[in-house]
Amino acid sequence: AALRALEERIVACRRCPRLVTWRQTVALAKRAAYRDWEYWAKPVPGFGDPAARLLLLGLAPAAHGGNRTGRIFTGDRSGDFLFAALHRAGLANQPTSLAPGDGLELRDCFVTAAVRCAPPHNKPTPAERDACLEWLVAELGQLERVRVIVALGAFAWDAALRADARVSGRPARPRPRFAHAAETQLPSGRVLLGCYHPSQQNVFTGRLTEAMIDAVLARARRLASD
Template sequence: MKNSIESLNKKIVICKKCPRLAEYIQDVAKNKVRRFKDEKYYGRPLSGFGDIKARLLIVGLAPAAHGGNRTGRMFTGDSSGDWVAKVMHRHGFASIPTSQTKNDGLVLKNAYITAAVRCAPPQNKPTREEMEACFGFLEKEREILQNVTTVLCLGKIAYDATCKLFSVKSEKFGHNKLFVYDSIKIITSYHPSKQNTQTGRLTWSQWSAVFAKAKKLVKN
């Protein structure tokens, strides 16, 4: 499985199927924001990362322009990454409570993180065509990650992609909902973006409750 995931990740990194996204992530990497002006941006599509024997699969929307697109790892180097690492550490899924750089020593336990789209999209809004172009990577990951029993979807786009992945009918999206099918258990959560965490739409207790539920499900 390790060789398979490494082979897939090499294909993801060089993907240029979506001209708009390929151009955007390069532009962001070149024209940096002031706070990161002295850093070298990764500026390429991102593969997933984590424990390839994981029972929990976490699916996000896409890398952040100045988070994952800068650091080279999903949910790393921004506020969303801070929320993800902290809660995963609290519930035993991560070795450390922070996610700052690709080489910071963060190791995931029984969890694998991926996304519906592998390039940061403008305004965090990928087109339908871009999502479809990226879907094959998610399918390959599913084939490789054979121990997955539970999927945690961060946001509606991630949920829709997951329902398509497992050929199940999507239900009304909401926070901390659980849908049980013959093939998979799906949990939905609001995305830990600043738009949600700084407005109170997603509180820390609500966020932690989702991972507490996921922890119970992967143990059963």
């Protein structure tokens, strides 16, 4: 219930003028394949199991993905790869995430992003990054059972460090560096795991393979249940 109230506050957020404009601009310049869609065009809250021990953290909603469907990682290539991996790991009831109402349920995991509005070129400004951190801190406050955070990419890794510093009152020192399969215990006691972002680019070039993300998720599941 508290998580639901938080969702409503996130969806109503208008703090970043550039992104308020951009999420709407993108919605008006629809992709041909989505011309019949009414785009969400608002901030995208996290999605998943409120009792999750595992949190997956992305960068921001995709312009024609989350910004279209209103659900994070839903309706874009990154999400296709991510949810298929969650399904193989036993963390999702189905391998696809098409749109709200498609029956997708996550078990023991919650998926969210460091920034909640689709940014131009997937690149939020430092001010936007800092403005949106509050929502991650608030979600972590509600998701009390989370023991492991999987950061999808360096931007998410830094956001997790910042959020954990806010939650615990102290930064991790020396600052842990992002790498694929990097692992560090945060001052809160939670564990942070790095994973290359499942972007179309990373997957297409083979920088991130199914076997690589499967190994990170297996490690995350083990740490979460230790």
